Amino acid sequence: MAMAKPVLSLLVHLHAALLFLPDPAGGAVYNVLRYGARPDGATDAAGPFLRAWADACRSPRPATVYVPPGRYLVRSATFTGPCHSSAVTFAIAGTVVAPARYGARGSSGRWITFENMDGLVVSGGGTLDGRGRALWACRRRGGQRDCPNPTSSLTIANSRNVVVAGVRSVDSELFHVVVLQCHGVTVRGVTVEAPADSPNTDGIHMHMSSHVSVYDARISTGDDCISIGPGNSHLWIERVACGPGHGISIGSLGKQQGMEVEAVQNVTVKTTWFTGTMNGLRIKTWGGSKRGFVTGVTFADSTMSGVDNPIIIDQNYCPDSSGCPGAGRSSSIRISDVRYVGIRGSSATPVAVNFDCSRSNPCSGISLQDVALTYQNRPAAAKSYCRNVQGTTLGLVLPPSCL
Numbered sequence: 001m002a003m004a005k006p007v008l009s010l011l012v013h014l015h016a017a018l019l020f021l022p023d024p025a026g027g028a029v030y031n032v033l034r035y036g037a038r039p040d041g042a043t044d045a046a047g048p049f050l051r052a053w054a055d056a057c058r059s060p061r062p063a064t065v066y067v068p069p070g071r072y073l074v075r076s077a078t079f080t081g082p083c084h085s086s087a088v089t090f091a092i093a094g095t096v097v098a099p100a101r102y103g104a105r106g107s108s109g110r111w112i113t114f115e116n117m118d119g120l121v122v123s124g125g126g127t128l129d130g131r132g133r134a135l136w137a138c139r140r141r142g143g144q145r146d147c148p149n150p151t152s153s154l155t156i157a158n159s160r161n162v163v164v165a166g167v168r169s170v171d172s173e174l175f176h177v178v179v180l181q182c183h184g185v186t187v188r189g190v191t192v193e194a195p196a197d198s199p200n201t202d203g204i205h206m207h208m209s210s211h212v213s214v215y216d217a218r219i220s221t222g223d224d225c226i227s228i229g230p231g232n233s234h235l236w237i238e239r240v241a242c243g244p245g246h247g248i249s250i251g252s253l254g255k256q257q258g259m260e261v262e263a264v265q266n267v268t269v270k271t272t273w274f275t276g277t278m279n280g281l282r283i284k285t286w287g288g289s290k291r292g293f294v295t296g297v298t299f300a301d302s303t304m305s306g307v308d309n310p311i312i313i314d315q316n317y318c319p320d321s322s323g324c325p326g327a328g329r330s331s332s333i334r335i336s337d338v339r340y341v342g343i344r345g346s347s348a349t350p351v352a353v354n355f356d357c358s359r360s361n362p363c364s365g366i367s368l369q370d371v372a373l374t375y376q377n378r379p380a381a382a383k384s385y386c387r388n389v390q391g392t393t394l395g396l397v398l399p400p401s402c403l
């Protein structure tokens with residue numbers, strides 16, 4: 001049975017309450033206040049944070065960098081390993097805030113980064129406040145070319161065996177949490193908050209990573225709640241509440257991102273709730289000659305409430321409706337072995353199931369089982385659309401399948 005949202009909320013707060021405790025058994029605690037950090041929200045605390053990290057990283061024992069309650073301005077910071085201990089915790093009980101002036105965080109595209117780590121925990125009941133509203137306003141006024149490059153709030157890069165737990169991310173300029181070229185990452189009890197019109201503010205983004213799990217997340221944002229880029233495999237996503245936002249998306253793929261083959265495989269998404277989102281469960285690829293594939297995907301136990309596109313495969317992805325790379329060309333990304341099981345709820349548009357696949361690489365092995373989607377509270381009003389797709393159905397499927 002799907003977990004009710006109040007229970008999910010309780011779990012998130014319980015994780016936060018437990019995981020901000022800073023003292024590991026037999027370990028050392030490095031309080032950033034002792035290194036000169038001032039909890040006034042105005043004095044740059046990047047230096048004290050980095051000095052506390054350096055001492056913790058040198059410790060042969062389990063070590064914790066502790067950010068106590070208060071507001072801490074950090075211009076930008078990169079916490080680098082490897083560390084001497086494989087049990088290093090960065091515990092945030094306060095609020096870490098970005099500079100109010102956009103463009104003051106450097107040109108790396110990252111605000112807070114942990115890289116080259118093995119055995120890291122980023123935890124707490126604290127908040128990362130990306131202060132993205134000024135940059136969003138700039139982009140709305142003058143377009144992307146007239147504004148500085150946006151920054152992602154929290155990036156885990158080139159790391160193994162990492163846990164991110166109980167952290168809240170607010171108003172990131174770009175992506176809130178990024179998992180980049182990692183193996184063995186668990187994101188648990190994370191909350192993401194940004195307005196529905198905030199551009200490119202994906203909640204959790206994964207890129208070129210394997211064995212990544214996401215549990216008990218609440219995500220409200222202006223783009224994908226979770227986005228799965230190329231090069232990802234063995235992902236598990238469970239108990240995620242999404243809305244507003246653009247849904248949970250595999251892709252986009254096929255936009256010449258530097259890999260010979262853009263692949264996503266072995267992904268499970270289960271027990272999810274979508275409320276007022278643009279999409280529910282989406283796979284999106286650009287037209288063009290870039291080779292790649294999506295295979296071994298299961299979407300199970302999802303509840304839709306007023307979702308524009310509850311189930312969608314879009315292999316003619318073009319978000320701006322014009323000027324897209326590969327526009328009008330058939331996608332070379334091959335999609336196969338995708339299962340939808342136990343998907344229910346309401347669509348905000350007549351087409352509740354939309355499979356718009358590549359004419360040169362038709363979707364194959366698509367399966368619908370126990371699907372019940374309505375439009376305007378009427379099962380008969382909802383429709384399915386199929387193009388260049390082969391698949392099967394099992395059990396009751398509404399709207400009637402076009403496979």
